[in-house]
Amino acid sequence: MFIDKARIYVTAGRGGAGCSSFRREKFVPLGGPDGGNGGKGGDVYLVADPHMSTLLDLTYRPHYRAQDGNPGQSANKYGRGAHELVIRLPLGTVVYKNGEAVADLKTPGEKILIAKGGRGGRGNAAFKTSRHTAPRVFEKGEPGEDIILELELKLIADIGLVGFPNAGKSTFLARTSAARPKIADYPFTTLSPNLGVVTMGEKNFVVADIPGLIEGAHEGRGLGDDFLRHIQRTRTLIHIIDIFGFDNKTAYQNYVALNKELSKYSKALAKKPAIIAVNKMDLTGSKEKLLAFKKKLKGKKVFAVSAVSGEGIKEVLIAAFKAVEVSKEEISVFKEGAVKKYVYEPEFSVERIDDVFIISGKKIEKLAAMTDFANYEALVRFDNILKKLGVDKILKEKGITPGCTVKIGEHEYIYED
Ligand SMILES: Nc1nc2c(ncn2[C@@H]2O[C@H](COP(=O)(O)OP(=O)(O)OP(=O)(O)O)[C@@H](O)[C@H]2O)c(=O)[nH]1
Numbered sequence: 021m022f023i024d025k026a027r028i029y030v031t032a033g034r035g036g037a038g039c040s041s042f043r044r045e046k047f048v049p050l051g052g053p054d055g056g057n058g059g060k061g062g063d064v065y066l067v068a069d070p071h072m073s074t075l076l077d078l079t080y081r082p083h084y085r086a087q088d089g090n091p092g093q094s095a096n097k098y099g100r101g102a103h104e105l106v107i108r109l110p111l112g113t114v115v116y117k118n119g120e121a122v123a124d125l126k127t128p129g130e131k132i133l134i135a136k137g138g139r140g141g142r143g144n145a146a147f148k149t150s151r152h153t154a155p156r157v158f159e160k161g162e163p164g165e166d167i168i169l170e171l172e173l174k175l176i177a178d179i180g181l182v183g184f185p186n187a188g189k190s191t192f193l194a195r196t197s198a199a200r201p202k203i204a205d206y207p208f209t210t211l212s213p214n215l216g217v218v219t220m221g222e223k224n225f226v227v228a229d230i231p232g233l234i235e236g237a238h239e240g241r242g243l244g245d246d247f248l249r250h251i252q253r254t255r256t257l258i259h260i261i262d263i264f265g266f267d268n269k270t271a272y273q274n275y276v277a278l279n280k281e282l283s284k285y286s287k288a289l290a291k292k293p294a295i296i297a298v299n300k301m302d303l304t305g306s307k308e309k310l311l312a313f314k315k316k317l318k319g320k321k322v323f324a325v326s327a328v329s330g331e332g333i334k335e336v337l338i339a340a341f342k343a344v345e346v347s348k349e350e351i352s353v354f355k356e357g358a359v360k361k362y363v364y365e366p367e368f369s370v371e372r373i374d375d376v377f378i379i380s381g382k383k384i385e386k387l388a389a390m391t392d393f394a395n396y397e398a399l400v401r402f403d404n405i406l407k408k409l410g411v412d413k414i415l416k417e418k419g420i421t422p423g424c425t426v427k428i429g430e431h432e433y434i435y436e437d
């Protein structure tokens with residue numbers, strides 16, 4: 021099955037907790053704090069794998085979670101960091117986060133960091149100061165990033181074969197490459213795109229054969245519209261036309277209808293250079309039909325081929341390769357020099373719903389997630405940081421009174437003065 025869209029849930033590892041401990045040794049009465057820091061949580065990477073051809077595996081297995089870091093230990097021992105988690109995706113996968121493209125895997129082996137593991141919490145040894153020599157406070161590990169990714173596979177090919185059903189696109193691909201797509205004498209033989217590598221001299225070109233298009237394809241008729249997006253990322257199109265026409269229409273009528281479908285789907289697609297190849301020229305009666313077709317096209321270059329006998333194929337390939345080489349079109353979803361959007365986020369915000377005050381903000385939620393509220397010293401430290409950030413002031417401005425509930429991330433407590 022060819023699956024070209026998927027949604028996955030990715031969670032990076034949480035950092036290991038810091039340790040709270042004191043050195044205990046015979047004859048050393050005041051050993052001092054020696055709790056080590058926790059290890060870093062596992063990062064999550066995406067890797068472009070040229071051996072994968074669909075997103076099917078990812079729809080079967082949509083949840084990915086990297087390992088957590090190990091906790092710190094006494095005697096100042098650091099916790100071990102967790103291994104990274106690698107998610108393999110087919111070449112040509114575009115990755116979206118909150119509707120915005122964040123990655124476009126175009127080169128084999130390309131590896132990108134998509135979710136960062138949390139930092140390890142500090143152990144109590146890290147909180148020792150000249151004034152406070154025996155702290156019990158330690159941090160819990162920072163939670164790993166938790167994200168939802170939408171994946172879309174957009175094949176990347178140099179040349180796309182387009183045309184009505186049964187025109188001979190798959191036969192053309194089979195004739196010119198080692199690919200062995202299904203070929204048969206009925207429409208809609210090809211159900212999902214096939215890729216093949218066509219070699220000429222020392223150069224290789226990737227050719228994509230997509231399912232036949234019909235009128236109304238851009239609105240979802242037939243199979244084609246799902247696959248139109250795949251030819252968006254080709255540099256050149258070869259339009260394969262059955263010289264005997266399709267669906268009781270002449271070759272010329274099919275040619276006009278196909279161009280209309282392409283431009284209705286996307287203006288950029290309609291502007292792509294297209295080579296016109298009229299197929300099945302080995303059959304009797306084709307010569308007369310070709311004359312009529314050429315007349316209608318008024319001097320446009322038309323290649324007459326037979327995908328079965330091989331006649332005229334080489335000339336088409338030479339023309340297509342030339343068009344690919346001169347095409348400077350950027351086929352990435354990222355335009356060159358695109359500016360990253362900068363979103364300003366205030367440090368925190370406070371929302372009041374009746375007697376509940378909800379504090380949100382990345383920094384503050386992280387702090388809450390890393391605090392062990394059962395530890396009195398940790399609680400005091402948390403309070404002090406809230407004061408420093410000015411949270412207390414805002415709460416008072418919003419009219420908080422003792423007894424109200426304060427919520428930060430998953431943590432909630434009753435406000436006292
Ligand atoms: N005589 C002759 N028959 C051809 C030629 N090219 C293709 N055919 C035949 O036309 C039929 C359709 O060929 P396919 O290659 O499956 O056509 P397609 O465009 O891939 O069709 P869909 O996948 O259904 O869109 C098959 O029976 C082929 O053998 C040709 O040059 N000459």
Ligand SMILES: [Mg+2]
Nearest residue numbers: 189190209210
């Ligand atoms: Mg086919």
